[in-house]
Structure formats: C-alpha cells, structure tokens
Amino acid sequence: MIFHHQSSLQSELQKNRVQNRTVGFVPTMGALHEGHLALVKKALSENQITVVSIFVNPTQFDNAGDLEKYPRTLKTDAQLLKKLDDKILVYAPNPGDLYGDNVVSKKYSFGGLEHQMEGEFRTGHFDGVGTVVNLLFRAVRPDKAYFGEKDFQQLQIIKKLVSIEKLPIEIIGCPIYREKHGLAMSSRNKRLSKVQFEEAKIICETLKWAQSNFSEKSIGELQKHVSQTFQQNPHLKLEYFEIANIDNLRPARRKRKGNTYRAFIAAYAGEVRLIDNMALN
Ligand code: AMP
Numbered sequence: 001m002i003f004h005h006q007s008s009l010q011s012e013l014q015k016n017r018v019q020n021r022t023v024g025f026v027p028t029m030g031a032l033h034e035g036h037l038a039l040v041k042k043a044l045s046e047n048q049i050t051v052v053s054i055f056v057n058p059t060q061f062d063n064a065g066d067l068e069k070y071p072r073t074l075k076t077d078a079q080l081l082k083k084l085d086d087k088i089l090v091y092a093p094n095p096g097d098l099y100g101d102n103v104v105s106k107k108y109s110f111g112g113l114e115h116q117m118e119g120e121f122r123t124g125h126f127d128g129v130g131t132v133v134n135l136l137f138r139a140v141r142p143d144k145a146y147f148g149e150k151d152f153q154q155l156q157i158i159k160k161l162v163s164i165e166k167l168p169i170e171i172i173g174c175p176i177y178r179e180k181h182g183l184a185m186s187s188r189n190k191r192l193s194k195v196q197f198e199e200a201k202i203i204c205e206t207l208k209w210a211q212s213n214f215s216e217k218s219i220g221e222l223q224k225h226v227s228q229t230f231q232q233n234p235h236l237k238l239e240y241f242e243i244a245n246i247d248n249l250r251p252a253r254r255k256r257k258g259n260t261y262r263a264f265i266a267a268y269a270g271e272v273r274l275i276d277n278m279a280l281n
Pocket of ligand 1: 027028029030035036039146147148149150151174175176177178184185186187
C-alpha cells in the first residue's frame with residue numbers, strides 16, 4: 001500500500017499500534033536494489049509491521065546535478081516491495097508533506113562525527129540527512145529502524161541523532177550488499193556505463209587490499225599505495241581514502257592498540273560519485 005501523506009499513513013499505523021504491533025522502518029531514496037531489500041527483509045523478520053519510505057531528500061544534496069539525475073523509479077520500487085510482502089506500507093511523500101513550506105535543514109552538531117569524509121566533501125549533507133530522518137522518524141514512530149553499513153558514517157550519525165532528539169528508536173546496522181565483482185550496490189550504479197561499472201570494482205578491491213595489509217603496513221604506506229592505484233586507473237578518480245577509528249570517525253594517522261578501524265573511500269566514475277567502506281581489524 002502506498003501513502004503519499006503522513007496523515008493517512010499514521011491512521012493506518014494507529015490501527016496496528018492499538019494491537020501492540022511493533023513497527024520496523026527502512027528509510028530509502030528509492031531505485032531499490034538487493035541491498036535495500038536485505039534491510040527490508042530484516043525489518044520484516046523482526047517486526048509485525050514494516051514501513052519503507054521512498055523520498056529523494058533535496059536538503060542532503062550539495063550538487064544540483066546529482067539531485068536532478070538521481071534515479072526515480074517509484075512504480076518498480078513499489079512492485080518489488082509488494083513481491084517481497086504485500087503488507088509493507090510504503091510512504092512516498094512530496095517534500096511539502098514532510099517539511100511543510102520550508103524545505104530547509106536544521107543545524108545539527110553530531111559531536112564531531114559530521115566533519116570528516118562525507119561531511120567534509122558534501123557541505124551540509126549531514127544536516128540534511130539528520131533533518132529528514134528526524135522528520136521521517138516523527139511521521140512513522142517506529143520501534144526499530146534499519147540502516148546500511150554502506151553509509152557507515154551516516155549510520156553512526158543516526159545513532160547520535162536519536163539520542164539528540166530523544167527518540168525511543170533502536171537503530172540497527174546491516175552489512176553491505178555487493179555486486180558479484182565486489183562493487184557495493186547503490187542506486188547510483190544505474191548511472192554507470194558498462195566500462196565504468198566493470199572498472200569500479202577497484203574500489204572494493206582496494207579496500208580488501210587495505211584489510212589484508214593492515215597489520216603489516218603503516219597507515220601512511222597504505223594511503224600511498226591506494227592513491228597510486230587510483231592514479232593508474234583512468235576511469236576512477238579518488239576523492240578520499242581514509243582509515244578512521246569507528247567510534248569518532250576521526251581519520252587516523254597512526255594505529256593505536258585497542259582501537260577498531262575501518263577504511264573509507266569516495267571516488268568518481270565520470271560524474272557518478274561512489275562510496276564504500278570495510279572493517280580493517
Ligand atoms: P539510500 O536509498 O541510498 O539512501 O539507502 C537507503 C538505505 O539503504 C541506507 O540505510 C543505506 O545505507 C542502505 N543501503 C544502500 N545500499 C546498500 C548496500 N549496498 N548494502 C546495504 N545497505 C545499503
């Protein structure tokens with residue numbers, strides 16, 4: 001069932017809430033792929049009601065072209081969800097239904113998690129994400145919400161958001177779903193040419209290489225190797241490669257005992273920006 005207005009979604013949810021049914025929620029921007037569906041399947045298995053939102057949020061884009069070209073495939077998305085389970089509630093609002101007249105971001109401070117990597121290269125991105133997820137959480141009032149580790153920095157920020165906004169929602173992180181050759185699934189992959197799609201596997205290969213070499217090599221050596229690898233590939237342009245402590249996401253320059261690290265990459269294939277990350281230890 002598709003709802004374009006939160007008022008009608010809420011009346012449907014209310015009927016279920018009086019019966020104490022738990023609500024699981026998967027926020028997405030649509031153009032659904034197996035990665036999204038894995039989150040939805042987990043939500044279905046852990047809750048009695050599952051809500052999936054499909055909304056391309058304008059306030060989290062710092063690049064007008066990227067927003068304009070973001071794939072929008074609501075009809076196919078709704079069919080995919082229906083095939084999975086015909087009781088899924090799909091919330092596909094217009095900006096006005098979520099934001100009212102003022103489609104702008106609230107300013108957040110996420111304790112420093114917002115400054116590096118995606119925050120550094122996409123101005124205002126996490127204010128946009130925080131704002132829309134807060135509005136969606138208030139519209140849906142889920143018990144549990146599911147986010148992919150594909151956007152690991154976002155996942156950590158959402159955990160912080162629920163504590164800032166004092167929302168009683170359990171945030172659940174889900175593993176990254178990949179194409180056969182390793183590229184992390186993404187709605188943006190639809191915009192890649194055949195060659196770009198093939199060559200983009202270098203992102204995941206590089207992360208795997210960093211993972212295998214993490215214990216022997218210094219962070220400086222790992223970074224040097226990664227930037228050289230990308231320089232040799234004419235199809236991909238590295239924006240950043242960082243190794244960061246998962247608790248504060250501050251890029252590490254030296255390994256410290258007892259810390260847990262992840263490697264993070266953003267790279268362009270033509271105009272298409274791709275991100276990925278992997279646990280290192
Ligand atoms: P998006 O539609 O790109 O905003 O993604 C919606 C949710 O799906 C976010 O929590 C993403 O982290 C998650 N997601 C997107 N791609 C993947 C993937 N390849 N594997 C796992 N989760 C993903």
